[in-house]
Amino acid sequence: MTQAKLIDDCFVLDKDRLPHHEAIEILKSRVRPVTGTESVSVAEANGRFLAEAVVSPRAIPGHDNAAVDGYAFASREYDPKAGTDFDIVGEAMAGHPFQGSVPQGAAVRIFTGAVIPAGLDTVAMQEDVQVSARESSRRAHVPAGLKAGANRRLAGEDTKAGEMLLAPGRRLRPQDVASAAATGLGALLCHAPLKVAVFSTGDEVLRPGDPFVDGAVYDANAPMLQGLISASGAQAVDMGVLPDTPEAVTSALAKASRDFHVIVLSGGASQGQEDHVVRSIDALGKRHLWQIAIKPGRPMSFGQICDCVVLGLPGNPVAVFVCYLIYVRPFVTRLAGGAWPEPVRFPVPAAFSQRKKPGRREFWRAMLARENGKLVATKFPRDGSGLISSLRESDGLIELGEDVESVGNGDLVDFIPFAEFDLGQRQTGLECLKAKGDS
């Protein structure tokens, strides 16, 4: 008797599933910024998506100014071989320019940031200058060896008037905000925050803090998603846990679709009888994709209810995390007014060997380590999609394309550090790197 082969690998059907690049194309083609714009004070603009270009109305710095505390003089009156004595005729301080004109043969006592008086172009550092008092006047001996223009910061050397500093769509980092603030702009036109509703689903899911019940799991996905969404620059609102009934899922989605730009759900994404997310999207709106040839995260779905985007992620926390970083994050960023972000993939040698099933894209959790002074990637030893420990203990993801069938020791793999997704670094990883050092 021949026995029918059981489907013992839940990914055997991958050939019929949407390839990763097609899923990305669908997401990219369906997306445009959906939020309005608002004027935001420059300090509050940190982390916001810029809606219009920042063009500098002025040159920065506005004047030639001193880079050090010392004595300003005219280089044409200075002998760089022998040094020169100058009469000190006044002072220039930051915010208090020297008033009047500087006579021939004279220098001005000057402090860092002060405007260099007209006619002068060079500053000698005070440590190098000998000052002597002679009758009522004071003289400064500037030693040999200074170049014309030394210790002078030129007007406009940082920024030219009319220069475009920041393009629309940029997510403003502290250094971008500094650059805009330095031009004198008090407020910037930014996109209003994207509002994202976060639902967990499943009769087994309890909220952290609830008393434990046999057979239950605590909701790890919603707090994680809230952190991921905030890290992407959007506003997450926790909408609680939905029970496994079609009525509950459908009515919650219908209501949230009126109040939010995006709904992100976890759980109930696959084909079980208690999995209602896809059926609810179909009933209320339009589904654009479901089932991608990737691991983890295959049952992810994407659709819309009127103008609200719905992203249904699988329940397994690792699948939630990976799907969010690879698909949801760029999508949310674009909807929020940003450019589609591409994380940098760093080629790093593998310090392990492992076979891989071809035909699907895989994302492996990995740690960085140093071996003989070189950075290498080690794979987290276990693959389970429920292992939150693997997310906590890794430094990033190794991305393996559809054609890859195995990774051998020393092969270069594409490693994406979590820092590429604005998720910071694993502190213990850094300590570990330091401890192992290059010794």
Ligand SMILES: Nc1nc2c(c(=O)[nH]1)N[C@H]1C(S)=C(S)[C@@H](COP(=O)(O)OP(=O)(O)OC[C@H]3O[C@@H](n4cnc5c(N)ncnc54)[C@H](O)[C@@H]3O)O[C@H]1N2
């Ligand atoms: N017969 C098949 N079974 C499964 C398939 C399949 O193709 N055929 N796919 C597997 C894969 S892959 C995944 S991923 C999961 C996805 O299923 P669901 O999205 O329907 O997820 P659930 O069944 O609701 O949950 C899966 C797992 O995750 C736990 N979970 C759910 N929500 C949370 C939460 N908020 N916090 C922590 N953990 C959560 C849940 O208890 C389950 O253990 O389906 C496979 N099965």
Ligand code: MOO
């Ligand atoms: O791919 Mo599921 O998404 O393994 O956990």
